[in-house]
Amino acid sequence: MNDSQTLPSRLLLPLVGLLFAAPLTPLAAGDWPTFRGPDRTAVAPEQGLLESWPEAGPPLVWQTAGAGRGYASVSIADGKLYTLGDGSSTASDADEYLSCYDQKSGKPLWATKTGEPWTEGQDSWQSSRGTPTIDAGLVYVVTPRGNLICCDADNGSVVWSRHLVDQLGGKKGDPWGFSESVLVDGDRVICTPGGESATMVALDKNSGETIWQTAREGDRGAGHSSIVISQVGGQKVYVQLTASGPMGVAASDGKLLWTYDIDRTTAVIPTPIIRDDLVFFSVGYKRGGALLRQVPGPNQSVSVDEIYGLITKLANKHGGVVLVGDHVYGDSDDQGAPFCAELMTGEQVWKSRGSGRSSAAFAAAEGMLYIQYANGVMVLAKASPEGYEETGQLQIPQADGRPTWAHPVILDGLLYIRSDDRLFCYDIRK
Secondary structure, X not given: OOOEEOOOHHHHHHHOOOOOOOOOOOOOOOOEOOOOOOOOOOEEOOOOEOOOOOOOOOOEEEEEEOOOEEOOOOEEEOOEEEEEEEOOOOOOOOOXXXXXXXXXXXXXXXXXXXXXXXXXXXXXXXXXOOOOEEEOOEEEEEOOOOEEEEXXXXXXXXXXXXXXXXXXXXXXXOOOOOOOOOEEEOOEEEEOOOOOOOOEEEEEOOOOOEEEEEOOOOOOOEOOOOOEEEEEOOEEEEEEEEOOEEEEEEOOOOOEEEEOOOOOOOOOOOOOEEEOOEEEEEEOOOOEEEEEEEEEOHHHOEEEEEEEEEEHHHOEOOOOEEEEOOEEEEEOEXXXXXXXXXXXXXXXXXXOOOOOOOOEEEEEEOOEEEEEEOOOEEEEEEXXXXXXXXXXXXXXXXXXXXXXXXXXXXXXXXXXXEEOOEEEEEEOEO
């Protein structure tokens, strides 16, 4: 089998079901080109969405197979959808593939082999988890084994690759493999190999050549977070969490501007939230959430003030948190118990048991929360500090009992969900 292949029709026909349960109307142009969307908030700028769902859930537009095992979310650009997984039902081996689909129909377009599957630990710990990033006709993905691969977005051919450990000197801060969704900013790809010598690295997006690298003394290694952009005193600052805690890096030259160290914990996963000069971050395993303010200083320096330190009630393991208005919403660690807290004080306004069980991944749009529980229950709920109120529910088919950890995506009035090998698209428009 070639590293880059177009899946033959003899495999597609018996394995891919295209279910058009609702007629499609023309969709507005839009992209969700990386993990948690274009601004990495997991809040979609949608309007005209359903505020409640029918008893059977929103209409299914299509479903398709072949994504493989894994917890990578989907990214969407230029009418194509991308994800990463291993052991695909449409492949002749158990290896890992970056796969591409037609956005409107779910039809598989191509799949490129990215390496051996990640099979460390128990079954639910295994498989791919890095969401691809798309930019200007190229798609970038980080495999659990640390391969950063750049492919042509139209046909999957490999343009270049770098290894975060072997070539860039990185290391992981926990035993669960790399899962970052790289940031593309201008002509650069920014990623987090981790470790002291190459904690963060900027590469030329067309060639993969190193432009600059950031050293954080004593860094324990890469976490699972993805880099977000902030503006502080007119300076662009990249904010990232490693196993040692958050840090700020000058986008211009990679200078380490500030760090906020935390005690060692099992894993550091959620992507931070930026609002103006504020940085909210959460760490699971009963650590908590904290709020920092970035403060500009002389000669392009930046420091951080602690508005509040880690508050245990705001801990989130890996479902992520979203900021809607002046409140943050997320799962309480991985309990399947959503919470709402005031951003500026950290005060928990409410905590409730949802309809699903175990960890919950969050997205938001038009004042509503889209909560995907690990047991396959997808919930629509109000994003309101007044209390937790569900207004819709959907049961996602699970694969072999593995958790549905991939984060949901909302784009152009459609809801995209991944459950291991299968992808689902639902119409959530009024």
